[in-house]
Amino acid sequence: MHIVHFLDGRGPGHDLTYDDVFLVPSRSDVASRYDVDLSTVDGSGTTVPLVVANMTAVAGRRMAETVARRGGLVVLPQDVDPAAVADTVAWVKSRHLVLDTPLTLRPHDAVADALNLLPKRAHGAVVVVDGEDRPVGLVTETDTGAVDRFARLADVAQTDLVLVPADTEPRKVFEELHHRRQGLALAVDGTGRLAGVLSRTAALRSELYSPALDAAGRFRVAAALGVNGDVAAKAEALLAAGIDVLVVDTAHGHQDRMLDALRAVRGLQPDVPVVAGNVVSAQGTRDLVEAGADIVKVGVGPGAMCTTRMMTAVGRPQFSAVAECAATAAGLGAHVWADGGVRHPRDVALALASGASNVMIGSWFAGTHESPGDLQRDEAGRPFKESFGMASKRAVAARHASRDRDETAFDRARKALFEEGISTSRMYLDPARPGVEDLVDHICAGIRSACSYAGARSLPELHERAVVGVQSAAGFAEGRPLPTGW
Secondary structure, eight states, rough: OOOOOOSSSOOOOOOGGGGGGEEEEOOOOOOOOOOOOOOOOSSSOOOOEEEOOOTTTSSSSSHHHHHHHHOEEEEEEEEOOHHHHHHHHHHHHTOOOOSSSSOOOOOTTTTHHHHGGGGTTTOOOOEEETSSEEEEEEEGGGTTTSOTTSSSSHHHOBOOOOOEEOOOOOOHHHHOOOOOTTEEEEEETTTSSSSEEEEEEHHHHHHHOOBBOOSSSBBBOEEEOSSSHHHHHHHHHHHHHTTTTEEEEEOOOHHHHHHHHHHHTTTTTOOOEEEEEOOOSHHHHHHHHHHHEEEEEOOOOOOOOTTTHHHHHHOOOHHHHHHHHHHHHOOOOOOEEEEEOOOOOHHHHHHHTTTOOOEEEEEGSSTTTTTSSOOOOTTOEEEEEEEEOSHHHHHHHHHHHHHOOOOOOHHHHHHHHHOOOSSEEEEEEEEEEEOOHHHHHHHHHHHHHHHHHTTOBBBHHHHOOOEEEEEOOHHHTTTTTTTOOH
């Protein structure tokens, strides 16, 4: 059974959060962070240990495409109609493995149309195409700054375009962009039609990351379902849609409904990994694995949008929860995902060191171009997107409205009295990292360095070799940078 190795050999007699612990550097022969393999071994197919949580404000098709291209996995929310899930899965799996999906408009469209589209993609450009989908111009936010919103794109678009064949090697695309001092290449097929776009940074990333692919070489995508209703029928619909991982999800995973739901899902003999949660104890992990879970989701209350601990006192500090559940799962031949509570790359590294095979991230990714919400601006002009918890009044109301159409207004109002999540929160875009890929870079750089400090060339080696120390609040504060001086 895998256990966490503490610096003093024992660890404290109380539970720990990520802020309470640190990794001790060890002798290492890992010469470069790029020698570290971040692939996971839990059957999910991720090549970086990041899973986007099944939150309506975070997990959509743009997020699924972008994160899978960099090796992670997105779990589509359980509130989505199965037909819409099937459409999303088909769309994600049809995306190009290297080229980003372009934003396109016609020459006669207005600048206002481009302004509405530009925040949807981190590459920050709209391609103007003709009636044959051939690129004839490019519009960025800079091009729209001093013109009327009703001006035609044909009058404001850049026409000095970098056109490359769709099968051009990313390194050559980078060199062409560098030579031309341009930021975006437009990839075209043999007929000149637009096939996708590639930025300089994306060209670099294509050689740093390996996409998460299914057996047919297409992007992987997961989907969630709840424990109420006809679980078997819902699971069958998701499996028929072609999902690659099935997540059975409820806030309190250690309950009879979850165990019954897992048995119903396992009775279908799915050929994809089954994830279930959430729990925070060894017994909860054991019960879910024995009921049919391949992977157990760990975390009650640590999420940024979750008020469970303040409302109910229920939960457990996340580092200790993950460590105990991971040790139990390993003894049963299963794995765990650490769900929630990460706010810095260090937290992700600590979750992996404690035994998690993947780390789920929700609100941290809500404030990015790729999240489903519309970009808004506050009174000072700072861009943000709205996020909300999946046990909040807002999410619960939407869930019941779609599921219980025969329910009375009184019943709906009664349910709305109870919530365990924040219904609205502003997640500001980080000017330095406005896209989810920027955050993936940020997190993976931290994980790779953590592995090199521990002398680990893989995530299983990180768990085996990591030595964990316990620190005071002052110790955590000492490690924070002071970018603005004393």
